Amino acid sequence: METFVNVDPNTPELSFVMLNDLHDRPESIPHLLNLVPEQKKHFVFFNGDIFDHQADEKQLIDNMLLPCVNCFAKNTPFVYVRGNHETRGKFAREFPEYFMQVNYSAFSLGPVRFVILDTGEDKEDTHPVYAGIVNFDEYRLHQAAWLKNEIESKAFKKASFRIVLMHIPPRFSGEAHGPKHCTMLFDPLLNRGRVDLVLSGHTHRYKVHQPDLNANHYPLIIGGGPANGKRTITAIKVTKQELAVTMLDDAGREVGSYKASRK
Template sequence: MDRRNFIKLSASIGSLTPALTLAEKAQPASAKIAASHPVLMAPREDSISAVWRTTTRAKGYVEYGTAPDKLDQRADGDNWGMRPSGDNHLKVKLHHLTPNTTYYFRAVTETFDRKTPTVEHGEVRSFKTLSSNNPSCHFSIWNDTHKKEETLKTLFEKTPKESEFMLWNGDISNDWYQADDIPNSVLCPAGQSFPFPIIPLRGNHDLRGNYAGDFQDFVSSPEDLPWSAFRVGPVALICLDTGEDKDDDHPYLFGRVSCHDMRVAQAKWLEQIIEQPTFKNAPYRLVCCHIPLRWTDETTDKGYDWFSKRSRILWHDSLTKWGAQAIISGHTHRPALIPATETFPYAQLVGGGPQLDRATLISCIADDKKLHLHSQSLTGETIHSLELQPC
């Protein structure tokens, strides 16, 4: 099945995705109120966020510490002086963490019943903060999962648990047409629990549907923007948002998007971020974005973008100046590796599609000698392999 037919079919069956019912949301205070383990997002050297699903309106906080039996610190506020609360999820950010340190934590969820509130203490779990001083790193990349349960379950099974994080490189959805689609798909996809922190990036389908504007409520990023940059060991990683694969005024998009201004804002931000020492001096320099910046046949017009030329025009000069070594993308549902050239001095690596037999798992393993990008099928077959030397 080609990409276009898959998208049409997915749109027609998207409404069948299981979701919490109104009855489940209205459970009495004695019922379980936390519906998922906390999903750790936006890992950094000194911070991380926890987001978890709830069955009803609730408030909550996170207890944490450096030993499983000594959770002596608590994250429970926001910049507005309020405890985190919500109808179907909670989001708490942990600040002032120490780099390269293992922390233990648990989520605490409370009902709003003033007389006899229910308080749930979640399972004690752990995470390790990132460090730019580490000599090596290991992380994983998914793309174009499109809520395919069998593919998601297999990715959970195959992704190394020692991954410092997993970057979800767009098209998490088929389009967001139900209120519960986003929390169900992001916080407990296929009923699974993430064993590692995640960095969710948007794909073009994640900008579609009546509820697409709610996506940012259920994810976390350091600056509350859909683009970011950080160091993990010797690797500097810039995450960009390519937006839609059509013009903003395309009739199919029903006036929902305004991606041009977002791409321009990223271009201005990119000019500044590449001058910061932590990125300017990084041994390895990678970019992740959903839609490729290059493609194998750039003359083909399918009515949608196989590659984001509109993004490349704005970002290419900065990426070249920075010395970006590879762009890692998805979108096409066709794996590809396009070598660097004199005109485009960065390679383009593209992951596979959502079907179980077309999906890929991309791993990045780097040390002081080389960076290895390995794209494999879910049966373990090598699809593409790229080795990069330190800059």
Template sequence: MHQDKPSLDRRDFLGTLTKASLLGAIGLSPVAVAAEAALPEKKTAPGTHSFLCPPYLQRPTDKSMCIMWMTGKPCYSWVELGETKEALTRKIHNTTNGLVNANTRLHRIRVENLRPATTYYYKVLSREIAEFRPYKLTYGETIASEIFSFTTPAAKPKEVSWLVLNDTHDRPESIPHLVGLNKDPYDFVFMNGDIFDYQEDEKQIIDHLLTPATTAFASEKPFIFTRGNHETRGKFSRELADYVDGPYYFTMNWGPVHMTVLDTGEDKEDAHPVYAGIVDFDHYREMQAQWLKEVVKTPEFRKAKFRVVMMHIPHYYSGDWHGPMECRKHFGPVFEEHKIDLFLAGHTHTFGIHLPVPGQHSYPIVIGGGPRDGNRTLIKVKADEKELHLVMLKDDGTEVGKVDLKSKR
């Protein structure tokens, strides 16, 4: 699997521009695409049509990959992809109800019909829509990213490995620092909440998540995101979900591991004055509990070599606040009855590995730390069909805990 990290210097990427003004050409022919690609590159000035972040990968399957990026102006955007750098022969855009997705600054393209366990090279292109009249669309210039690569998962992978970040709390430098502690191959990065203090605006998402993530890995390895309690706060919290692919609670099967991800909501009761009457997390957690009761009946869950749950607020070791206690009440009995093997959380800012406690939790509870220097952690998980190994590293690279499990089924 391709492990090279993209260049740390993104200034060239942000300024890269291919010149084109193919007015009125709503559909690009392969010839036009090739002609554009051959045009010399030049730098953009600030404030001009440009990328606001490099492309970032989301939610892979063995046959597809989601590629997202942002531009400063509304565009028609597409991906060019191939199995060698020299032949990006596939052009991909997505459509909705017969319309090609366009005239947006936030671009999300799912590339389908890929082959499992295959390395692909890609770049993203965005053509400014300078004017959009009902019967006359005027294009501006087209910008292109540098070429990146990713590798699709195998169809039935024998193993999986991933990294977990949590509680960076608006400290963007923590993301490349912590990911940089890892020297081993991995499939994806899981973000387990409180990457932000609260949601203020789009620039914060770019500066504190997308830019540091793509600097470290995310143009070539996917990140998968769920929300912490801090991400429920602030005037832009209702827009945050647009910038990542998929819901905040979900399941994912990857080789020997079945992952259940839950969205634990806020830590205080819904009626607390700070929420001003516009949150409804009690109902949301109850709804997820009903969903969880169906998940544990599925063959994917029951047959998995390892059943792993990840969510931001741990239902133990997190005080007796309303949110943790609701999680304990609604989720804890399901985890116990259906015998999950491992649980990962964050939230408390006190890292630790809590061994099983009879009558409470029969599985290890791993809590990542953060956000201050000396308290930040990177969690590494690797599993094959027989064994799962977890290591927790502190931000100076020292190992501060580990879990070794053997599959029970």
């Protein structure tokens, strides 16, 4: 039997990494994680599109669960943030049986209040791939109402830092219906909540967007992938006084960074 102890919820310092947009390339998991071996990882975030199109249980096991167990999951937990590709395929509806985190939530850990948004599909609900059997527009509206309450909560306001993870970025993600809906609904609330960091994927183009008082008041870091040369791993360290982010490409080169002190 393998066991591990979860992070002390009162830890004064927190370190974690983000992977995104692997698209059924299980070899990327150990490759990218091995680029930051010296960093103590309290947990790993998978920020969407780890799969491409869900077909069966074997795909989930071979392309994600086994690589995680063999690489880190015997000692370190992970958190799964659903991407738009996780909504596709006949096995997509089975996700809750394998992953606890498949929708939106918020939790506090050490100096951070984490907010996870489930941005849904980037296509219209009426697109032929769904033919009207989904309702992501209503789902995002429901989340926006929930987020409005979350940013006013005591746990959110008292945190040293507030970090949001959402697969489709709230900005800079194109003109498709889903991204535009995310911008309309979530971007004003993220600005109002004085969020300290947003971590996303989806675009397959890594980029660090600095805060802009005329647009996104928060830093927005978008991971790359999935092809060789475009994959990234994003490492985050947070204390009660400082937040530091480093993004590496799959050759281990630093391709982005951000640092901020507590407001």
